[in-house]
Structure formats: C-alpha cells, structure tokens
Amino acid sequence: MLVLPALLILLVLNIFPFIFSLYASFTSLDLKTFGSEGMPFVGLENYVNILGDPVFQYSLMVTLEFTVLVVIVELSVGLFLALLLDQDLKGIGPARALLMIPMAISPVAVGLIFKIELQQEVGIFAYILSQYFNIIFLPLSDAYQALGMLVFVDSWMWSPFVALVLLAGLRSVPQEQVEAANLDGASSVQVFRFVTVPAIRFQIIVVLLLRTMDAFKIFDIVFLMTGGAPGNSTATTSYLIYRVSTQYLQVGRGSAMTYIMLVIIILISNLYIRGILERSK
C-alpha cells in the first residue's frame, strides 16, 4: 500500500510518456496538423527516413565525437586530480570540497559563464587568448573552436566529479598490497598498473558509464553556447531532437530519433560493462 502513491506517479510521469513516444514514433504525428489529421499510423516510415537522413547521421557523428573526446579528457584529468588529492597533506579536505563547486552550478549557468568570459571585447579568456596565444576566439564561425569549447566546458564541469569518484576508490586501495609490491621491487608505474588500477576498477566503470551516458545526451550547454552552430557542426542528436520536436513540431519523427538514440546508448553501455569485466578475468 505504501508504494502505491509513488508507483502511480511514476507510472503516469515516466512509463506513460515512454509508451506514448514509442507509439508516436510509428506515426506521422505533427503538432502543426494534429487538429486535422490526428496521429496516422505509418509503421516504420519514420525510422527508415531517419536512418537515411544525412542530418541525423551527421548529428550522431558529432555526438559520438563529443562523447569520445569528453570521456577521454575527463577520465585522464580526473585520474590525475584524484592521484593528486590522494595525499595526506594539511588542508587537503577543503581542497577536495572546493572541487565540488563546478558540479553545483547548472549547465545553463556554466554555459553562460564561459560564454561571457570567452566573448570578444569583454571576456577575460578571449583577451588572454588573443593577447598571449594570438588566437581570435570566434566559436560561432569555426567548427573546431565550437566543438573544442563544448568539450572544454563539459570537462571543466565534470572532471572534478570523475576525480572525486576515483578518489573514493583510491582511498580504499589496500596499503599492504602497495607495500608488498614495493618490496618486490615494482616501479611506481607498475604499482599503479597492477595494484591501483585493478583496485579501483569498479569506480572506473561507474564513472565511464555515467559520463558516457550523460555526454551522449548533451543538450543544455549546446543549446546555450552554440545553438548547433556554425552550420550543424555542433548540433548533437539531443539538440536535433529538440529542434525537430519543439520547433518543427514533428513529434513522430522526433520520437523515432529518441528511440534510435536510446538503443545506441544501451548498446554502448553494455559494451562497456562487458569489455571491462572480461578483460579483468
């Protein structure tokens, strides 16, 4: 009885929308013509169209590119930070706490912070870039700069998170094993590779999974910082779905895109888990 109210809400808020979108993805539901035509069933037409649509394919590629870059950067920076903070030094506690600040700020606010600071004429970073590195930073006219900016901003937000999760793992690495390996004459690289990494394997998987799933869905900072520009070069799949569903109002098509995306995320997640579990055997 106790679960009933909660279950009811979950059912209405979460299960119903998914079933609705699944059904909608097989119809040509378009909010512009909904009044006159309703939701005509069209079978797999949306899926066939989308898979052959170069704009959609391109958005998948951008998303994949973004995800791969972000995961690599965040994992390496995060690991470096975690090792750095895994020391018994005075004042390390507050340092770890300050690391949480980027996670607290909404993606929209983070996007704006960097948008302002990278703005020509007023932005301190734009100024530093042009003054000391001779780079005129105009992300809205340079596709590489735009993608680079998004990767940088996302990494700024989430590398500390990766670091804190890995740090939680590092704290639990058995010191006897490290000492035993040292006694056996293992170099610090060897200790890291054969003692530390296996010991924090679980934390690495968790962080890889979460960051991959989130990066794949990236929306807020794209919406705020580039709006998909220049051209479609930063229009990730989530952003494209947003545009198709809420601006072109083609809900059927948008829903089909969502489901294709969902399937890809599930496949990637499974690959991760299996790949990492198998290698550890």
Next chain:
Amino acid sequence: MKKSSSRKALLYILISLTLVFILFPVFWIIIMSIRPEAEQFILPPRPFVPTLQNYVTIFLAGTIAWQSGFGSAVGKASGIVIGQTAGVAMGNTLIIASMSTLSSILLGLPAAYSFSRFKMRGSRDLQFYILSQRMAPPIAIIVPLFTLLRFAGLNNTYLGLTIAHLSFNLPFAIWLIKGFVDEIPKEMDESAQLDGCSTSGIIWRIIFPLLKPGIAAVAILCFLFSWNEFLFVSILSGPQTTTLTVFLASFITNVAIEWGKLATVVVISFLPAVILVLILQRYLVRGLTFGAVRG
C-alpha cells in the same frame, strides 16, 4: 612512505594551480557582477570600486524577453513577451524546487522502505528502470508530459512544474533512500512491530529519525536537480512561472547585453546551489553515482 619537503611543496603547487584553474571562471564572474558597467570593456582589468548596483537593479527591474518552447499550434502564444524580474524568477525556482523536494521525500521514503523490506515483484525492475531513466534523453518524455499537463490544466502552474520535476527526483529519491534503509537491520522494525507500531509508524518514527542525515542529503540533491533543471521548465512554464535557468537562457537572445547585469544573474542563480553543495559534500559523490560509490 615518507615525503620529502620538496615533494610536498610540488604537490601543494600542483593542487593550488588546479584549484585556481577550476575556481577562476567562477571567481571572475563574481568580479564582473560587482564591476561598474563602464569598466566591463577595460582589459586588462584595472582596480575599481566594487558596487552592488547590479544586484539592486536585477532584483527590482531586470526584465527578460520570454519565448515559449512550443509554437502556437499547441495553443500557447509564441513570441517575445513580458517583463520579469530576477526576484520573481528566483521565487519561482525556490517554490518549485522546494515542492518537488518535499514531495519526493514524502512519497519516496515509504516507497523506498517497502522496496527494501518486502520482496515484491518488480523490485528488481526498479533498478533497470532507474538506469533507463538515466539513459533516456529528457526530451523523450517532454511532449507526452506537455500533453498530459495540458489535459489536466496544469500547464504553466507551480503544481505542473513540480510534477514534471518529480519525474526525475522521485525515482532518484526512492533509489538512494532504499540504499540507506538496506543498511538498517531488520530487527529494528521487528521489535517496533512487537511493541505495536504500525508500518507507517515504523517508517516515520523509527526509520526516518535514523536516516535523517542521509535523507537530508537526498533532499538537498533533489533540490539542486530541480533548481538547475532547464529543459522541462523551458517548455512547460510560462512567463509567470519561469525559473532562474530559463530566465538566464533568455538573456542570450537579447540584443543589447549589459554584461554586468548578466553576470549578476548568473551569480544569483548559482550561489545558493554552491553553498548547499559545500554543506553536503560528504554525500555528493554517493548521490551523483546513484549510491554506487561511497565518497
């Protein structure tokens, strides 16, 4: 392992550099918010007399251009409208975040308790379900939710937005609190039962006090998620119910931008969240990894 003092010094330098790198963008936006407007374009920056003028104007007279997420085809006016102050947007954010947090805990604790204590069909599905929540782009449920809320006449109301935010806060709360309940030995509620305590009595008089710190952490995280949420609000709210994130985003379309004011709104939007996070730091990692990693 003994650390030489030079190694220690190197570590301190590296850690400080990292912190500077991470905190500088935030620090600078705060500086911009207290810089007089005339100073904004002066780079490299020179010393200036800080002013709180921006904060005063933003709360009293900051206006935004507000644009609806959907076109008029679904019956909502699209176009640029309505003056709105940051004060109102902040009040809205506060109301919606508090309401969705409170209801997540009130509904979530009993549900979490049941999932933890009783072997029910579907308990295992919950885990998969919560994960799939995490995988699905939120845009997937926006359109049906919009239709649903419209049908119930809850579009552009606090209640509607609260309900929308429950779609991610409730599963999150149930899942995390279940982890906490799992750690309380069953003998505890059995003895309470022998003393004649009802199930809801056990939950609110025995379990709840024991879990206070954990539940507080879940509550703060729910509050944060709701506070920082953008997509749902941008589509499901109207000018009267819009929150700070949407208020912020609306600034980018404005033609003439007053940088100091913009910076001020950004600061206002993240300050409460940052303070909350620094308070609950112990639980943050656990919360953000859905209880998988204990920080």
